[in-house]
Amino acid sequence: MSTYTWRTLILEIVFIIVGIIFLIPFLVLLSVAFRNPNAPRGPFDLTWPPSLDNLVTAWQTSAMGAALLNSAIITIISVILIVVFASAAAYPLSRYTQRWSRGVFYFFVAGLLVAGQASILPLYTFVRDIGLMNTLWAVILIEVGANMPFTIFLYTAFLRELPRDYEEASQIDGAGPTRVFVSVVFPLLRPVTGTILILTALGVWNDFFTPLLYLSGGGNKTAPLTLYTYVGQYSSNWPLVFSALLLSILPILVLYVFTQRYIIRGFASGLKG
Amino acid sequence: MTETVQSVGQTAQAATRRKRSRIGVRPPVWFLIPAVVVYLIVVVVPNLRGFGYAFTDWDGISAGFDFVGFKNFAHLLDDPNTVSAFTNTILFTLGTALLQNVVGLGLALVCNSLIKTKQWLRLVFFLPVVLTPIVTAYLWSYLLNPDGTVNELLRQAGLGAFQQDWLGDPGIALWSIVFAAVWQGVGFTMVIYLAGLQGVSQDVLEAAAIDGAGPSRRLFQVILPLINGAVVINVLLTLTSGLKQFDLVFAMTSGGPAGATQTLAFIIYKNAFTNLDYPTAVAQGVVLTLIVAVVAIVQLRLTTRKGLE
Numbered sequence: 001m002s003t004y005t006w007r008t009l010i011l012e013i014v015f016i017i018v019g020i021i022f023l024i025p026f027l028v029l030l031s032v033a034f035r036n037p038n039a040p041r042g043p044f045d046l047t048w049p050p051s052l053d054n055l056v057t058a059w060q061t062s063a064m065g066a067a068l069l070n071s072a073i074i075t076i077i078s079v080i081l082i083v084v085f086a087s088a089a090a091y092p093l094s095r096y097t098q099r100w101s102r103g104v105f106y107f108f109v110a111g112l113l114v115a116g117q118a119s120i121l122p123l124y125t126f127v128r129d130i131g132l133m134n135t136l137w138a139v140i141l142i143e144v145g146a147n148m149p150f151t152i153f154l155y156t157a158f159l160r161e162l163p164r165d166y167e168e169a170s171q172i173d174g175a176g177p178t179r180v181f182v183s184v185v186f187p188l189l190r191p192v193t194g195t196i197l198i199l200t201a202l203g204v205w206n207d208f209f210t211p212l213l214y215l216s217g218g219g220n221k222t223a224p225l226t227l228y229t230y231v232g233q234y235s236s237n238w239p240l241v242f243s244a245l246l247l248s249i250l251p252i253l254v255l256y257v258f259t260q261r262y263i264i265r266g267f268a269s270g271l272k273g
Numbered sequence: 274m275t276e277t278v279q280s281v282g283q284t285a286q287a288a289t290r291r292k293r294s295r296i297g298v299r300p301p302v303w304f305l306i307p308a309v310v311v312y313l314i315v316v317v318v319p320n321l322r323g324f325g326y327a328f329t330d331w332d333g334i335s336a337g338f339d340f341v342g343f344k345n346f347a348h349l350l351d352d353p354n355t356v357s358a359f360t361n362t363i364l365f366t367l368g369t370a371l372l373q374n375v376v377g378l379g380l381a382l383v384c385n386s387l388i389k390t391k392q393w394l395r396l397v398f399f400l401p402v403v404l405t406p407i408v409t410a411y412l413w414s415y416l417l418n419p420d421g422t423v424n425e426l427l428r429q430a431g432l433g434a435f436q437q438d439w440l441g442d443p444g445i446a447l448w449s450i451v452f453a454a455v456w457q458g459v460g461f462t463m464v465i466y467l468a469g470l471q472g473v474s475q476d477v478l479e480a481a482a483i484d485g486a487g488p489s490r491r492l493f494q495v496i497l498p499l500i501n502g503a504v505v506i507n508v509l510l511t512l513t514s515g516l517k518q519f520d521l522v523f524a525m526t527s528g529g530p531a532g533a534t535q536t537l538a539f540i541i542y543k544n545a546f547t548n549l550d551y552p553t554a555v556a557q558g559v560v561l562t563l564i565v566a567v568v569a570i571v572q573l574r575l576t577t578r579k580g581l582e
Contacts, residue, residue, distance in 0.1 A: 145315020
């Protein structure tokens, strides 16, 4: 069992093949997006030489550039607010042991059990009535609120295990409680903050439902929502649709290639507890 | 899970308090305010209002509304759309949860073995997890269309008889979406199992093998009990995400053909924003919220009882 035998070799070969089959959708995505209309189509829709025309046309006709920028703005602002609000709230929750503090903690954690489908319409009419419809702030507000339970749970669990020696030392040195949090406690939270950054950034970027409700009627669309509108216009033109798909996921793919180790670790550690 | 973390935290806190009762860290309580406010606005108040409105004829526009008791819920029972969406949601959820856990565990066992390419395989199987679900939906719409890649591969493999209109046949469409969902999510399930498997020592497995336990007995009687925590979390996450499925259905089939793939999350959206039938949508939302909460609570009970960390 602990040595590499011919059985291990067979296992290895079989799963390399499984892995390749698993990647076929990505291969097809690339070959349709780069399809050359004048070349014969090979297996998996491959054409040679590849053509960049579809990508250029899709970029020009889809407003994907502005959409990527909107997605980036929403994701960055939401993630910053999530990290600041959740870490700040978790600090007192982890340091006070009175009944009220446990109560507030469970009040947040209860949100993990709530799917949210009952709240869609009341929230929708509220956003409409306060005049945030078709603004990026509507989506940011909802992403931040919806992420509070999970992130506060992670931060509080981590802070409870964190020794208080550093905080006390800097308190003795004369730092006020806000100063202690900003320059001592928050930097110590780095492992959890990393996990939260990865999970919430991907979640916010990939969210389709919230932008569908709040940004559909205006000019400020996110990348997934723009894709949806674009497919509505060009549904029969797969090379253009797939070019738009590729453009919309390019930032995620680049990020994945460079940070895959942290992303996988973030998923494993964040959702285990 | 929560209680274990908390009791450990409390013992540590009690010890610290005794040692340095003079100093004591007292963070400002106002640190809670931003989180509490945004959580109240986005989660707590809208949900409470939703649960209240489910018993009224609230339409979101007129200021007044009347209490109608359980009328909205009674209406759901004789609405064929709700009943079929309920059945579809259950089938979809059980299908994805079962497939994703079995395949995910298999892939995790492979990626935890001695093969040399395991880092690469882990990367490959995890890749769809970061993909935008709506992108997955369009990708598979193409692969599964009657002239798409899947049918093409079947024909070339001499299995032309198995070609289907994967998303157009009411008997198959739901399972095609299950397949796309599993392709997207299985890497995530695998990673959680992998984290569990890395805590299982090789010595234990070798001892079991020496004692004469075959591969399947080692899996069911040694490995699975040891990674019980990962099993519970994976089952919980696959069940709840299955129950809430919206994106794939919305973009792949719009609930069709003939309603064969509509899920609860999908008809809630349709009733609210296409049919503008607010009372029905809110009542359906309450039903779905209760189902998800019951599943989650049952799962968490199992977790805490088994003393999982």
